[in-house]
Amino acid sequence: MLKLDLQADFAKSVVGLLDELAQCGAERDGGVTRLLYTPSWLDAQRLLERRMAEAGLAVRYDCVGNLFGRLAGRGAESGVVLTGSHIDTVRCGGKYDGAYGIAASLTAVRYLHETFGQPIRPIEVVSFCEEEGSRFQLAYWGSGNVSGVFKPEQADGIVDAQGVTMREAMESAGFGRTGTGELPTAKRTDLSAFVEVHVEQGITLERFGERIGIVETIAGQRRYVVTVAGETNHAGTTPMTLRRDAMAGAAEMILFLERAAQKAGEPLVATVGSIASDPNVPNVIPGSVEFTLDIRHLSETLLTGFCDTVLGTFRMIAERRGLKIRVRSVLHTRPAPMDSVLAGRLERICTSRGIPYRRMMSGAGHDAQMFRSVCPTAMLFVPSRGGISHSPDEYTAPEDLALGTAVLAELLYELAYEEKTP
Amino acid sequence: MLKLDLQADFAKSVVGLLDELAQCGAERDGGVTRLLYTPSWLDAQRLLERRMAEAGLAVRYDCVGNLFGRLAGRGAESGVVLTGSHIDTVRCGGKYDGAYGIAASLTAVRYLHETFGQPIRPIEVVSFCEEEGSRFQLAYWGSGNVSGVFKPEQADGIVDAQGVTMREAMESAGFGRTGTGELPTAKRTDLSAFVEVHVEQGITLERFGERIGIVETIAGQRRYVVTVAGETNHAGTTPMTLRRDAMAGAAEMILFLERAAQKAGEPLVATVGSIASDPNVPNVIPGSVEFTLDIRHLSETLLTGFCDTVLGTFRMIAERRGLKIRVRSVLHTRPAPMDSVLAGRLERICTSRGIPYRRMMSGAGHDAQMFRSVCPTAMLFVPSRGGISHSPDEYTAPEDLALGTAVLAELLYELAYEEKTP
Numbered sequence: 001m002l003k004l005d006l007q008a009d010f011a012k013s014v015v016g017l018l019d020e021l022a023q024c025g026a027e028r029d030g031g032v033t034r035l036l037y038t039p040s041w042l043d044a045q046r047l048l049e050r051r052m053a054e055a056g057l058a059v060r061y062d063c064v065g066n067l068f069g070r071l072a073g074r075g076a077e078s079g080v081v082l083t084g085s086h087i088d089t090v091r092c093g094g095k096y097d098g099a100y101g102i103a104a105s106l107t108a109v110r111y112l113h114e115t116f117g118q119p120i121r122p123i124e125v126v127s128f129c130e131e132e133g134s135r136f137q138l139a140y141w142g143s144g145n146v147s148g149v150f151k152p153e154q155a156d157g158i159v160d161a162q163g164v165t166m167r168e169a170m171e172s173a174g175f176g177r178t179g180t181g182e183l184p185t186a187k188r189t190d191l192s193a194f195v196e197v198h199v200e201q202g203i204t205l206e207r208f209g210e211r212i213g214i215v216e217t218i219a220g221q222r223r224y225v226v227t228v229a230g231e232t233n234h235a236g237t238t239p240m241t242l243r244r245d246a247m248a249g250a251a252e253m254i255l256f257l258e259r260a261a262q263k264a265g266e267p268l269v270a271t272v273g274s275i276a277s278d279p280n281v282p283n284v285i286p287g288s289v290e291f292t293l294d295i296r297h298l299s300e301t302l303l304t305g306f307c308d309t310v311l312g313t314f315r316m317i318a319e320r321r322g323l324k325i326r327v328r329s330v331l332h333t334r335p336a337p338m339d340s341v342l343a344g345r346l347e348r349i350c351t352s353r354g355i356p357y358r359r360m361m362s363g364a365g366h367d368a369q370m371f372r373s374v375c376p377t378a379m380l381f382v383p384s385r386g387g388i389s390h391s392p393d394e395y396t397a398p399e400d401l402a403l404g405t406a407v408l409a410e411l412l413y414e415l416a417y418e419e420k421t422p
Numbered sequence: 423m424l425k426l427d428l429q430a431d432f433a434k435s436v437v438g439l440l441d442e443l444a445q446c447g448a449e450r451d452g453g454v455t456r457l458l459y460t461p462s463w464l465d466a467q468r469l470l471e472r473r474m475a476e477a478g479l480a481v482r483y484d485c486v487g488n489l490f491g492r493l494a495g496r497g498a499e500s501g502v503v504l505t506g507s508h509i510d511t512v513r514c515g516g517k518y519d520g521a522y523g524i525a526a527s528l529t530a531v532r533y534l535h536e537t538f539g540q541p542i543r544p545i546e547v548v549s550f551c552e553e554e555g556s557r558f559q560l561a562y563w564g565s566g567n568v569s570g571v572f573k574p575e576q577a578d579g580i581v582d583a584q585g586v587t588m589r590e591a592m593e594s595a596g597f598g599r600t601g602t603g604e605l606p607t608a609k610r611t612d613l614s615a616f617v618e619v620h621v622e623q624g625i626t627l628e629r630f631g632e633r634i635g636i637v638e639t640i641a642g643q644r645r646y647v648v649t650v651a652g653e654t655n656h657a658g659t660t661p662m663t664l665r666r667d668a669m670a671g672a673a674e675m676i677l678f679l680e681r682a683a684q685k686a687g688e689p690l691v692a693t694v695g696s697i698a699s700d701p702n703v704p705n706v707i708p709g710s711v712e713f714t715l716d717i718r719h720l721s722e723t724l725l726t727g728f729c730d731t732v733l734g735t736f737r738m739i740a741e742r743r744g745l746k747i748r749v750r751s752v753l754h755t756r757p758a759p760m761d762s763v764l765a766g767r768l769e770r771i772c773t774s775r776g777i778p779y780r781r782m783m784s785g786a787g788h789d790a791q792m793f794r795s796v797c798p799t800a801m802l803f804v805p806s807r808g809g810i811s812h813s814p815d816e817y818t819a820p821e822d823l824a825l826g827t828a829v830l831a832e833l834l835y836e837l838a839y840e841e842k843t844p
Contacts, residue, residue: 091701134703202659219658223704234811235693235716236641236786237624240684242809247694251676258670262662271657272669273704275697275711279513281556282645282695282714284812289697292704294657364658387664389656390706 010107011402017103018401020047021087022095031092031392035135037065037169044087048102048127055110057125062186064145064152065129065175069106071113073122073416079192079375081119081415083109083408084126086142086367090134094394096199100382100401102127104197108409112417119416121192128367135160135169137225137292137330143367145186147374152176152186193342193415194371195378197408199396201364203387211403212357213381214346215338218369219267219362220303223331224293226253226314229324232279232287243285244322247277250289252321253314257293260310267363268306270295298361300334336369342378342411349410355403364389380407432529432831433824439525440823442469443509444517453514453814457557459487459591466509470524470549477532479547484608486567486574487551487597491528493535495544495838501614501797503541503837505531505830506548508564508789512556516816518621522804522823524549526619530831534839541838543614550789557582557591559647559714559752565789567608569796574598574608615764615837616793617800619830621818623786625809633825634779635803636768637760640791641689641784642725645753646715648675648736651746654701654709665707666744669699672711674743675736679715682732690728691785692717720757720783758791764800764833771832777825786811802829 024047025033025040034041045067052059052069059069067087070080085101105125112119128142136158144150155166155176170176205213230244254272261270275291295310297303311327318325343359350357360381368379382404385395446469447455447462456463467489474481474491481491489509492502507523527547534541550564558580566572577588577598592598627635652666676694683692697713717732719725733749740747765781772779782803790801804826807817 090703090706133705137704200659201656221658232813234623234786235695236643236691236718237622237809237811238691239688240680240691242625245680247697248676248680251673254670254673255677258662258667266661269658269660269662271705271707273657273699273706273708274702275669275699277695277697280696281512282559282716283555283693284512284695285693286695294704296658364656387659389659391654
């Protein structure tokens with residue numbers, strides 16, 4: 001068992017790094033915005049690059065902007081133990097989401113290196129370029145490229161709200177060009193395990209007074225963009241009976257979605273986060289309204305059934321109102337079970353140290369789910385105060401940040417320093 | 423009776439001027455966008471300034487950017503006969519709305535001047551700077567300043583979607599500064615009549631095969647901005663039962679509004695044209711949603727009752743959902759009856775010439791309503807094909823444009839050239 005009375009040092013290291021990162025993309029209200037490939041995002045990667053180098057790690061980027069800090073292993077051909085999380089944020093998000101997993105990983109690996117020297121197997125700390133899908137309507141871009149679920153070429157066909165392609169954004173941030181010494185491909189085939197620690201972003205651990213969550217399954221998720229098209233017309237001279245009002249149609253759909261989700265019950269969640277009306281002026285009946293759907297459940301079968309029902313009803317609503325409807329699927333991730341052997345190791349670590357823990361599901365998607373078919377993957381949570389997330393009010397206490405780092409360090413020790421293959 | 427076999431010339435003049443104006447702010451899809459004080463708006467005013475001068479009119483702007491072309495009268499102190507409409511458009515609107523009233527007025531006044539020389543009373547053609555409320559959430563800015571309903575100083579407190587104040591926009595377009603030779607105030611106290619011709623923007627004239635609409639009353643109108651505030655949170659980890667979702671609340675309100683308006687029956691109309699969600703990303707429950715209401719009716723009493731009911735229900739919906747709601751009234755125009763004597767004159771003109779006409783209401787607001795307490799005011803309509811308006815598909819046939827111009831010319835002749843006081 002490791003010497004883990006270093007929690008004060010862990011807290012100081014993690015909080016210090018989180019505070020530094022929060023300066024990259026700081027908003028006036030205390031929130032943080034680091035959208036993929038923007039200057040604030042690049043600031044954060046450059047900062048981590050320096051901190052990784054200072055910790056003695058060999059630093060490199062891959063061709064989509066994922067950042068790796070490598071502690072070499074003694075074994076000749078041992079698989080890499082990968083640990084970390086994502087550096088991007090939602091618009092005006094908190095300073096823990098994603099960033100904590102990187103700060104904890106870097107802190108843990110530095111501690112292991114300083115305390116136990118070179119490991120048998122190489123360990124790499126990763127700062128994934130993108131997970132949230134906030135700028136481009138495609139999530140898990142970073143881990144998806146590492147795991148091979150996505151290919152870098154897919155950056156050509158995706159545009160942000162300003163019409164900038166992901167390729168253009170990537171190149172303007174200095175990535176994706178040939179001949180710059182980056183890895184030619186992002187996909188890794190040399191991984192022996194992936195471990196991610198993250199804030200819970202829910203209220204379960206706080207409610208039950210537990211300090212570590214061991215994730216058994218990450219919920220499956222569907223994202224759609226729904227476009228409802230009617231007829232632009234004058235708000236004053238078009239009788240209610242002669243309208244084909246895209247806004248009223250969209251409102252009926254959004255309300256139906258909420259009621260269907262309530263009826264389906266937990267753990268199903270359904271959200272309309274983004275909406276746009278065209279031409280979006282007060283005295284014109286909207287000719288089209290576009291909105292997003294985000295729907296999640298732990299069962300692929302139930303998720304499919306729910307989405308089919310909702311989209312079928314949307315089509316009926318559109319038909320009844322004389323509207324056209326177009327539904328684009330922009331994300332489809334299946335529920336992702338985590339590796340049961342690694343979960344068992346985490347459970348043993350918590351039990352042996354007397355840490356109150358819970359085996360649980362994750363309603364939020366995480367980079368870890370992209371590795372389910374690549375290598376054994378583990379994920380652990382620390383509590384989020386009030387369950388608040390994706391908000392400037394996001395908060396996790398320093399002692400919880402430190403405890404998550406300590407448990408992570410112990411698992412990484414087992415995976416990289418012990419002879420037994422993980 | 424005037425010699426009005428000049429319709430071919432009227433059509434050529436009006437269509438020519440409309441085509442020229444449509445180049446100012448032309449969109450790729452054939453629509454026209456001339457938002458107040460933007461470069462395309464200024465292009466259009468400068469073009470009209472030249473065309474007015476070529477027609478022998480004395481040209482000047484007032485301090486908010488209204489443009490006047492004056493044909494002097496022989497009488498020493500006679501009141502001015504004012505005629506015209508507005509030069510601004512909605513986003514991607516048609517080329518007839520507003521512009522037609524100016525083109526017809528200029529064509530009619532040039533014809534009268536060339537045919538009958540100097541009138542007894544002065545006639546002024548006006549191009550009002552703003553009527554639509556598309557850029558700033560305040561409509562009738564041009565005519566409202568001329569009639570004294572608004573004061574130029576009110577430009578300080580109003581901002582557009584980019585945070586630019588109306589004052590800044592006005593000054594950047596070259597208006598509102600002192601010492602530039604503009605009229606020191608926009609308010610006019612020397613008017614004897616105001617006459618406006620406009621496209622109907624509805625389907626009534628076309629449906630009944632009539633060619634001229636004589637407006638008896640312009641509907642009263644209320645505009646509100648409703649802000650619904652809940653709690654930003656993670657779309658994946660926040661159970662449906664623990665949400666305070668501003669988007670779902672807004673959807674319930676928008677759907678209620680539509681149903682209440684349908685129940686109230688014609689001529690009530692209610693529209694949500696504009697909406698914005700914050701933070702407006704797919705995987706975050708919106709913390710706030712803001713949308714506009716546009717509600718119209720011919721009866722002030724019924725309009726008040728309807729708005730009270732709707733806003734009362736909105737508050738109940740908000741309370742039930744744990745949301746906060748803020749309602750700002752941004753426009754309140756009472757129903758505006760037009761002058762019955764002038765309407766009688768228009769009716770006589772149509773009857774004597776065998777023109778199929780209709781006395782009717784206007785569901786759309788117009789500059790004419792701002793003059794109801796200032797001077798006798800008349801308004802006439804020409805048909806809109808398919809009733810389509812505020813759209814690139816807006817269209818009125820050249821022969822209808824010409825007929826409206828001819829009827830306008832005849833009324834202006836009676837008002838400005840005949841000895842009898844109008």
